[in-house]
Amino acid sequence: MTDRMKTYDLTIVGGGPAGLYAAFYGGLREMSVKLIEARGELGGRLLSYAEKIVWDVGGVPPIRCSALVENLIRQARTFEPTIVLGQRVAQLERRGDGTMVIVSACGQRHATRALILAVGHGAPGPVRLDLEGAERYEAANLHYASAAIEPERLRGKRVLLSSSGTTSSSVRLEELAAVASRIIVVSRSGGEQLGRTLAASPGALVEARAPYAIERLHGAGERIEAATIRRLDGGGFGERRERIEVDEVVVDHGTRSEYGPLSAWGLEKSAWNFDADARLATRLPGIFLAGDAANFPSKLHLIAGALSDAALAVNGAKKYLDPAASRSAPMSTGSPLFAGRNRALEL
Ligand SMILES: Cc1cc2nc3c(=O)[nH]c(=O)nc-3n(C[C@H](O)[C@H](O)[C@H](O)COP(=O)(O)OP(=O)(O)OC[C@H]3O[C@@H](n4cnc5c(N)ncnc54)[C@H](O)[C@@H]3O)c2cc1C
Numbered sequence: 653m654t655d656r657m658k659t660y661d662l663t664i665v666g667g668g669p670a671g672l673y674a675a676f677y678g679g680l681r682e683m684s685v686k687l688i689e690a691r692g693e694l695g696g697r698l699l700s701y702a703e704k705i706v707w708d709v710g711g712v713p714p715i716r717c718s719a720l721v722e723n724l725i726r727q728a729r730t731f732e733p734t735i736v737l738g739q740r741v742a743q744l745e746r747r748g749d750g751t752m753v754i755v756s757a758c759g760q761r762h763a764t765r766a767l768i769l770a771v772g773h774g775a776p777g778p779v780r781l782d783l784e785g786a787e788r789y790e791a792a793n794l795h796y797a798s799a800a801i802e803p804e805r806l807r808g809k810r811v812l813l814s815s816s817g818t819t820s821s822s823v824r825l826e827e828l829a830a831v832a833s834r835i836i837v838v839s840r841s842g843g844e845q846l847g848r849t850l851a852a853s854p855g856a857l858v859e860a861r862a863p864y865a866i867e868r869l870h871g872a873g874e875r876i877e878a879a880t881i882r883r884l885d886g887g888g889f890g891e892r893r894e895r896i897e898v899d900e901v902v903v904d905h906g907t908r909s910e911y912g913p914l915s916a917w918g919l920e921k922s923a924w925n926f927d928a929d930a931r932l933a934t935r936l937p938g939i940f941l942a943g944d945a946a947n948f949p950s951k952l953h954l955i956a957g958a959l960s961d962a963a964l965a966v967n968g969a970k971k972y973l974d975p976a977a978s979r980s981a982p983m984s985t986g987s988p989l990f991a992g993r994n995r996a997l998e999l
Pocket residue numbers: 665666667668669670671688689690691695696697698700701705706707708709739740741742770771772773774775776911914942943944945953954955956958
């Protein structure tokens with residue numbers, strides 16, 4: 653049996669404050685723990701305000717958020733959990749013995765007896781075109797987030813680039829412009845500026861249209877052959893709609909956090925996040941919530957709330973696996989788990 657398919661007592665999805673504290677607390681409850689995070693680094697939302705000073709975590713003096721993340725990670729590693737980075741959990745399977753296998757978007761499988769979803773607002777993914785059926789072109793010539801496209805794919809091609817005008821990937825776009833034969837930039841705002849930037853780089857013939865948006869994609873099978881773009885302000889004397897023959901469509905509308913396939917697992921959802929009871933249990937056996945992903949009447953959308961949720965969710969998972977287990981962990985001050993560690997710290 654490979655380590656990949658070792659069945660862990662507890663798997664935690666999400667490496668923000670809730671997931672990190674759950675990893676520590678799961679060790680405290682003597683469970684084998686795996687933590688899976690979609691991004692390449694731990695810290696969750698805290699990474700988005702890493703330079704800010706946080707004042708409202710109990711017992712912690714005002715602290716730069718990046719330092720708080722370091723502390724949370726150090727604490728999470730206390731009992732040496734397995735940590736997997738860069739995998740977005742997507743699917744859930746149940747095995748005959750009641751254990752679960754969760755499957756990442758990349759296809760990797762992880763077996764577990766209990767699960768805590770500490771997924772915050774979800775994992776970041778590209779903002780997709782809001783056009784019915786557009787997803788069928790994604791395997792061929794509809795690309796999201798220009799940063800992920802190899803410029804060689806666009807060599808000599810006619811490219812339609814839909815930009816939000818606010819994303820900061822123009823350096824990468826210049827690389828694409830250097831190999832494409834023609835680029836039409838459409839944007840609700842700011843497209844002309846981007847067009848000027850791209851036109852200044854050697855390579856493609858660049859035209860910018862703003863305020864414009866893609867209205868329709870015309871395809872044969874799974875490939876886009878043309879697109880209709882529409883002027884949004886109704887101004888000017890020319891046509892408000894234009895059909896453009898294209899080889900590749902690139903959409904650079906930034907990123908947005910979303911739950912994606914987790915929303916189809918059958919969890920209850922009466923708000924934007926998932927419903928939990930006071931012990932952070934969901935209606936799915938063995939699956940618990942913690943942190944911003946959890947919705948219950950007294951939910952505190954703060955780091956302090958995430959930490960409290962994590963301890964409750966781990967206790968719930970422990971009782972689920974072993975109904976005879978105590979409701980909560982022994983206090984760390986009296987726990988024999990720390991005797992050796994305290995001596996090592998010379999405390
Ligand atoms: C600008 C800002 C300032 C804030 N300031 C404060 C403050 O001063 N004090 C305070 O207490 N709180 C503050 N908060 C709130 C606090 O950051 C959140 O309450 C806290 O981060 C919630 O932690 P979490 O672990 O539940 O979720 P998150 O921190 O959002 O972490 C969730 C993690 O799950 C991962 N994930 C999601 N889906 C998947 C998946 N399918 N597979 C794998 N991984 C996945 C995500 O990539 C992410 O890393 C602030 C929030 C913001 C936005």
